Amino acid sequence: MVETPQFNVLEHNLVPEHRLLSDEEAEAVLSKLKVSKDQLPKIRKSDACIKILERINGEIKEGSIIQITRNSKTAEVAVGYRLVRG
Amino acid sequence: MKRGVSKRIGSIKFACLSPDEIRKMSAAKIITADTYDDDGFPIEMGLMDPHLGVIEPGLRCKTCGHKVDECPGHFGSIDLAMPVIHVGYVKEIKKLLQATCKSCGRLMLNEDEVKVFRSKMDQFEELGGDTTDIRELSKDTAKDAQKQICPHCGTEQKKITLDKPTTFREDGHKLTPKEVRERLERIPAEDLTPLGIDPLSCRPEWMILTALPVPPVTVRPSITLESSDRSEDDLTHKLVDVLRINQRLRENRDAGAPQLIVEDLWELLQYHITTYFDNQTSGIPPARHRSGRPLKTLVQRLKGKEGRFRSNLSGKRVNFSARTVISPDPGLSINEVGVPEEAARELTVPVNVTKANLETLKDLVKRGPAPSSDPYLPGVNYVIRPDGRRIRVTDKNAETVAETIEPNFIIERHLKDGDVVLFNRQPSLHRMSMMAHTVRVMPGKTFRLNLCVCPPYNADFDGDEMNLHVVQSEEARAEAMILMKVQEHIMSPRFGGPIIGAIHDHITGTFLLTYQNRKFDRGQALAILSKVENVQLPEPDFQDKNGPMWTGKNIFSTILPKDFRITFKASICEKCNVCRKDKCDKDAYVRIRNGQLLAGTIDEKAIGSFKGRILDKITRDYGSEQARLFLDNVTRMAIGSIMVCGFSTGIDDEDIPEEATRQIEDMLHGAVNEVDRLVEAYKNGELEQMPGRSMRETLEVEVMRNLGNARDEAGKIAGKHLGIENAAVAMARSGARGSMLNLSQMAGCIGQQAVRGERLSRGYWNRTLPHFRKGDLGAQAKGFVTNSYKSGLTPTEFFFHSMGGREGLVDTAVRTSRSGYMQRRLISALEDLKLKQDGTVRNTADSIIQYHYGEDGVDPTRSVAGEAVDVDDILMDVLGDEAELLAKIEEKKVGGYATVEKDLMETGEEDAEEAGEEPEFETGGEE
């Protein structure tokens, strides 16, 4: 595993936008969806996108929520969330 | 019989059986390998001990006192003389031996490592993790624990290896199951959790067997053959072997026999118990029956397509179902299915007797099981009393049984018109493969269906068979009618357009009716309209010398909703540069206002399945009931008009004038010469190389292009003499059947044959066939067929054609098995997903899979070719003709990718028939 990625994958045009949610935002998302953290889809802490985000935000702890905004064939833009896990 | 109280399963826990438990649940200790005594009675403490349950009717179980079917059967047990490894657990045992210390039995992890494991486990608890995550984690933990020196007592560890299937070695020295068991016993309970074992439900030493459960006789019944010989089940045979060796082992051990002999017997016992569990264990020969057939033991009962799971649990045989050949009947509604009388008298519907229907049902029962069949009258096969007893109704007892029925009885009545059934054709690839129809009982021996439902079932009548299931309860009937009725599936969720629609002759029929506004006299008009529902003969369009006359467009308009409006281009449109719209001399511009067909021809683009625009709009704007009526009427009208007009096709439809034949010959001759010229240029190195291609590739591209053009040219020349008045052309152009390419291959030239997209090249050394010179690169030598299907192929051409055809066959065969396997994998991945009320897609664990269904929340069935709204259509509805100028009515998306879909369905046709499990290939039927 490459610890420090050489290339910023977030700049690649096939990689959707990833953003770390603040604690308040995360809380808001969970209450809006009426779910607990364990019901969210996951993203690995070792994921290249998380590595890049850590450059900006500092270490991202397990249990943080990442907002992913992707282009959608049907809805133009689709927003999703992923929970960081080990 | 009343069904028991239904209960919800809260959870299921799997655990190991401990030897104590095995003995505790045992109804009989099995000691002797003999089964029956000389008089044919089962021997006590033998494998057929009467304590293990009953298989013979009339006898009572010695454990619970019940009779056959009431006694569930009871386990027995065998005490093993020496412990034996359970094959199913060897991997687990190996992991445990490697991860724990040989002397103190502790898990070889230091405190920090244990802490890491705990925190990871806690994280799964909090953030959610599934069983695979936990399995992975314990696997990693076990790997971490494989150390050279025990961190607890400092003992040096030796390397543990597994000699498949059941022999463990430590630095090459054999470990007996007894030794293995002793080691596992030493592992403390708290060290098991990190290894993925719940100490409350399993101790590792239980993976080494000291007692063997003996399944009840009901699980392994013996069969009495005609010759009154008993034939035992394979499991019984295997258990006899186990008992025999176990006995000998015990005797030898107790008598103090040499170690070597004891060990041999021990190993033999291990072999028998291993094969008792799994007779396909790799590394040992399968145990065989006297006849040489391998025995079917426990794993074989469960595994594979014939195993318990796939053939008895995932799918099972059911009652109230029928299967027979299908045939078409345009007189039926799309919602109906024709059921042969013979089947209708076998398939029944249960009816509860109440005060209100008592008298009617009495009369019904009086008819008995075989009342008159002209006209068909339903009878009754069974009467079920409130206590659950079934009484078979016969001609003899019908009268008396009828008198006994009272409220709360149930009678099982024959099918009659209007009953709800489910109709299905395999392979059931999408939800339209099983739809609800209403019954029409009719003579004959086949199921009949309306031709419009052929596309969703992917059915034809070359011997296809279909299944029919009679729905048995009021709730099921309601559900079937609301959710599964054919008319509710006219729109396909696959592409947001109609999948049920006119095909073949129906399209030809409406084409003949409407093209260039054919005229009909009163008799003809009545003939066409006679079968159509709710329709009056319209006012005649004009009078001529024979009396009043009707135009085809007028007749067709009678089945359109009164305020219907639409504008589009028909299939026959030639896509002229400047469209003359209403004035189109090809009659290809369809315009309907106020339910009147003003201009244009009704063909595939209007009413066809996948593409039909009128069908699409009626279903969307007027609902499925109107769409059903329209389809039923189109079917009848099309059949009516094709019969009035007359229609036939034959090989002489592809006749072209000699002049044209000569023209094609000359043109093809020119093309072949041109290829020779190119080859010459290539040989002399004078060919202009294309960028990114070698000289040879350039030649191939050029030649392919030239010959492709030549075939098209031939088609064009032939086409000049094939007008739309030609039956074959009418079918191709209206979209009923066949294509112009098919026709030009029959009339003009078949063209280049290809394998893997390239000209033919394989076969002999540097040539395709010995008829050509080595290295000949000319058109003829590499698979160009100048002849047409009609003129006939030369022997070499025929051979080349077969090569091309073979590729197609191989392709479909390969694609089929692969796509079948892929489909199964997809289904098992998606089967438990559910769209929740809040618009999210979730699995059974209630985890989110998708935040908004399809990301836009649109039901593809109601979408317009995938789009949520059809803006053009709304505009036209609101603004009328003005909007038409704005809207791009040119090429509507409807049916856009439906064509691709259709092609896929067609190629996948033979496909699913023999789609098997990836590794095992099956052979399908001959259809």
Ligand SMILES: [Mg+2]
């Ligand atoms: Mg067929």
Ligand SMILES: [Zn+2]
């Ligand atoms: Zn019993």
Ligand SMILES: [Zn+2]
């Ligand atoms: Zn130790």
Ligand SMILES: [Zn+2]
């Ligand atoms: Zn036109």
